[in-house]
Amino acid sequence: MTSASDTPSSLLPGIAASLVLALPAWMLGKAFPLVGGPIFAIMTGMILSFPRRPAALEAGIGFSGRKILQYSIIFLGFSLDLGLVLKTGIESLAVMIFTLTAAFLAAWLVGALLGLKQNLKILIGVGTAICGGSAIAATAPVIGADEEDVAYSISTIFIFNIIAVFIFPALGHLMGMSQADFGLWAGTSINDTSSVVAAAFAYGDEAGRYATVVKLTRTLMIIPVTLTLAFIRWRKAALGRESLQLAKIIPWFVLGFLAASLARTLGRMPETLGRNLAEAGKFGICMAMAAIGLKSNPSKLARKGIRPILLGLACWASVALTSLIVQSAG
Numbered sequence: 001m002t003s004a005s006d007t008p009s010s011l012l013p014g015i016a017a018s019l020v021l022a023l024p025a026w027m028l029g030k031a032f033p034l035v036g037g038p039i040f041a042i043m044t045g046m047i048l049s050f051p052r053r054p055a056a057l058e059a060g061i062g063f064s065g066r067k068i069l070q071y072s073i074i075f076l077g078f079s080l081d082l083g084l085v086l087k088t089g090i091e092s093l094a095v096m097i098f099t100l101t102a103a104f105l106a107a108w109l110v111g112a113l114l115g116l117k118q119n120l121k122i123l124i125g126v127g128t129a130i131c132g133g134s135a136i137a138a139t140a141p142v143i144g145a146d147e148e149d150v151a152y153s154i155s156t157i158f159i160f161n162i163i164a165v166f167i168f169p170a171l172g173h174l175m176g177m178s179q180a181d182f183g184l185w186a187g188t189s190i191n192d193t194s195s196v197v198a199a200a201f202a203y204g205d206e207a208g209r210y211a212t213v214v215k216l217t218r219t220l221m222i223i224p225v226t227l228t229l230a231f232i233r234w235r236k237a238a239l240g241r242e243s244l245q246l247a248k249i250i251p252w253f254v255l256g257f258l259a260a261s262l263a264r265t266l267g268r269m270p271e272t273l274g275r276n277l278a279e280a281g282k283f284g285i286c287m288a289m290a291a292i293g294l295k296s297n298p299s300k301l302a303r304k305g306i307r308p309i310l311l312g313l314a315c316w317a318s319v320a321l322t323s324l325i326v327q328s329a330g
Contacts, residue, residue, distance in 0.1 A: 014060020045293020
């Protein structure tokens, strides 16, 4: 973690290390979009966490894993046109509310049965309910999650992203789903945007277009969820007579994400610039994931065993089934 005493010169070596790891991960993510740059970045960082590294890198690595992550989430907002998103959101709002509820209930109940700690349950639940790695990245600083929890939750979500790409289209055909129904199902049940796009366009162009907009709408749920989690954390600290100022844990970067989305929607910047800023945000996420991987402890992750993966399966299954049930009842 960085401190007020950190200077640009002390941060630069660690930031440069994160940048160097992010570059090949970014290119691999472009070549293999189903995996994605952030997964390549965090896995590379975890592999390179074993050798001892110079202490001079630590401040910058911590800065990359937290501050660059937060700035990158703001930049992602430039990819959202709120007019289109809100129109689709009204059509799919009921499904989203029920799937969000199902994911959080599964995370709470199954996580308790598996004996997992609170932060890991929240991250896997949020990642499943909203948008995979981006939601985990946005939530982690709000709840004070450590690097190991972030690394394990992102890895868990990734497993089910890949599975979904292969089994969702087959299941959709088996159930005789229409293009619109499948698009809504994929957009509300698959975690990562690239996996949503891959699965839905494999089903059909109409399903792909609809699923993409539904998924972007779902991304906006980051805002109320992180604000609620910040308030809950502050409230618990207040009841426990701990000193924790609400202003310090309010996710300002999520508000920045909303402001960026508004700027895109209102046409306050050229469309090309908006796309480039959003791409910069995606690259920044790769830098942050590389840093988080470097700060993680793979031996601790291994000791967690299969329990987080079982929680991820429970959350994912509950979201997929709930989406189908709500659609059939609508």
